[in-house]
Amino acid sequence: MNYQETEKKWQKVWEEKKIFSTPSNPKKKYYVLEMFAYPSGDIHIGHFRNYTIGDAVARFKKKQGYDILHPFGWDAFGLPAEEAAIKRKIHPREWTLNNISVSRSTLKQVGISYDWDREIITCLPDYYHWNQWIFLKMFEKGLAYQAKSLVNWCPGCKTVLANEQVQEGSCWRCHEQVSKKELLQWFLKITDYAERLLNDLDKPLKWKETIRQPDGSDKPMEKPIEWPEHVKTMQKNWIGRSEGGKIIFKLDTDETEPVTELPVFTTRPDTLFGVTFISIAPEHPLTQRLIKKQPQEKEVLDFIKKTVLQSEMTRTAAGEKNGIFTGRYALHPFTGEKIPIWIADYVLAGYGTGIVMGVPAHDQRDFLFAKKYGLTIKIVILPQNQTSEPLTQAYEEPGIMVNSGEFSGLESERGKKKIIEKLKEKNLGDFEIKYKLRDWLISRQRYWGTPIPIIHCPSCGTVPVPESELPVKLPDNIQDFIPKGRSPLEDVKEFFITACPKCGKQANRDPDTMDTFVDSSWYFLRYVDSKNEKLPFDPEKANQWMPVDQYIGGLEHATGHLLYCRFITKVLHDLGYVNVEEPAFRLFNHGMVLDKQGEVMSKSKGNVVSPAYLMEKFGVDASRIAMFFAAPAEKELLWNEEGVGGAVRFLNRIERYAENALSDSPQIAIPVTSSNTLKPSPQQVKVMEGTAIDPPAADSSVHDSPVLTIKLHATIKKVSDDLERFSFHTAIAALMELLNLMEEETKQGGVPLSQAKHCLEIFTHLLSPFAPHFSEEIWEKLGKPPSLFESPWPTPDEKALLSTQPITADQIRSALKGEIELVVQINGKVKEHLTAPMNLTEEEIKTKTLELPKIKAQIDGKEIKKMIVIPKKLINIVV
């Protein structure tokens, strides 16, 4: 088969017949979505793997009768476009759109079943218009706000970063060490949704009725999202909920100072009586006031200066903790005792209140700090039935409270509650829940992004751009993309200087652009109505198609994109634009593609494999089969070209079988020399012992091979189940087994032409999600009308299925004789096999087993303690 011709031929048919167009009124919908692509050059083999998985799912579901939505688009804003612009002196738009057209053409050539009519490109105004719209809706609700705070600053990219974009203290993109800066920035209030984002990971949610039940029916259902457990766990850790309490320590003051409160957050209120110091983050605004006019003022200021300048990495690296005494004291809320206030570098300004109560006996960090500076260590929790002994490290487990006034003797878990309750009465504390999750910082001081639709007016303040004036277009005429630490848009006067929508006086636009994760946080909703000019999408259409039934992408987005898109979906839900509360019902994470040595593919290493190259060399279908077969889809794949040979051979064998089965005078099999030349030479037309498959018998007196029939139905079941659970490699292995048996049986002369054809037909259906072009071609050769993808997926005949699965040909043969092969073990070790009629009683089986010569010999003289008979499986003799 000439694969290149075949590929083109069927891609054209699919397009002409609009096979993959989305139906407008879905009855039984299925939304398959792969994460869209960032267009940097052409797509690579990693993308190819991702999209091929989605393609197989979409084709399988289509054949099962679902109305499919399977769209694609481009995550087109972002820094690399600017970098390219600086390096090559071309406009980011040009670079981006060029890459899109190259990548799109590759994707079309590999025949992924997208509905290209719904394609979206986020850097075009008809898309980012709606980023701005969503931003304004959130601004109205108080979910978008501007605040001055300590934010992550990347000196490499010269812009701020969201928490999710800082990895091990470095920038996710350029890997420079991230520092902290205090800046006025825009945030989205994801923390308001922390509790829901956490709960909805496990809470049963109502889904529309078209999601299929395991039993095949289509009932409404209530169940939690089906996401991999590790993704859920990562999100839970990221959200980081902790229950505890807020406790107020009052500053020890004289009359000259106002009453000052030092609130702390703790998860261990039960250790309150063990507090021997208070520590405050160096960045905390209160510190400056505390130390004013203290004798050690200068030293403390020096310490703060030094610490704040250090990068987060060095500060948090080792266990070493540094601090300095402020000279001030706080008062214990129960005892009134004076407690020294320290400034400590291990206290984070951004979490809790930025002030911590130091309990060295029961917190390892406080312990190390106290040891270093010679502070008191006071034990207030003891393990059950133990007496107090000097500690070598903090005791952090629960226990019995001691030295805790009226609370002594209480079990610590109960004590937590009691202490807070008492403090609440005294107005010195309350129960509180804190999250590690911070609000989502979305402003970026860069050009290539969505302009923030806000105008800053000297008299009216922060004014949103009216909806009717959207989109605020990104200006084209920009000279300089080199980052300077403030947005380049500030230098584009026509853009930056504008009139205030309220008072009409001269005002400035907000010069920052949005984080590109805003674009990807709702794109799946745009696909349902990608050309809408009035709204980001029609709610009715969204309710028809949402949620995404199957989302497919890499694990790198577990705490970034996958959290943001859940957040924005909930916001849009609350605003009444969509019914679902979660964007995707099922999530699948595919593994990465690495090179032979297990190294990540990258341009700089020069080890990138392009789909275009594979297409050229092996054809799309053989490449797909090789990729599916090489490793489970969720695991990483070490790409090795040698594997493709096996895939090519597999397809050739199918083709050869088809040629034999379908030839007018099926007398012989013809060895195929290469996939392109199928011309039998006279020498080749010679039956050679062992060289070829004998033809399927045309003679109708030959009866169907029952072994093959049973295997065929077992394979239908196996492949269907495997597709459902994303086990593509075992599905292909099952097809290989079937082909092996088809050949073997045919060779024995036991397969009539009609059965050979029937097998091939079913085979073609089962192969089609993996090798779509090839399957269409065989389908056509079988005399079937195109397209194979309009023809339904086969279902196994239950009567032809054996109860035991999986089954080998030999097992089927025994079964056909009404016999079953049982394993005979002695003390759990396999010694013999017993072939016996299927319906023997346990007693008969026992007798037969003991008659086996080998078994007789082995148990000779030993006492049989017990015999265990597992019906249809095995006999174990215990001696």
Add this chain to the structure above:
RNA sequence: GCCGGGGUGGCGGAAUCGGCAGACGCACGGGACUUAAAAUCCCGGGUCCUGAAAGGGGCGUGUGGGUUCAAGUCCCACCCUCGGCACCA
């Protein structure tokens, strides 16, 4: 340090509910066909011991223990490895 995944032939991997470990394939070795090569087809293979051979026996799923008639699968402890988080009070 904490959380999660994983460890099975030369390699990728299979074993879906505790019941024949190594399906399927790659690479390899032998053979057939060929002037030759390629292609194709056939055969082989966990490992050790024993035997001239047919055969027979033992050991085998990271390590050590346990539960069970039976463990790759369940439990406990540990080692290695990959990924995430990392002073979150």
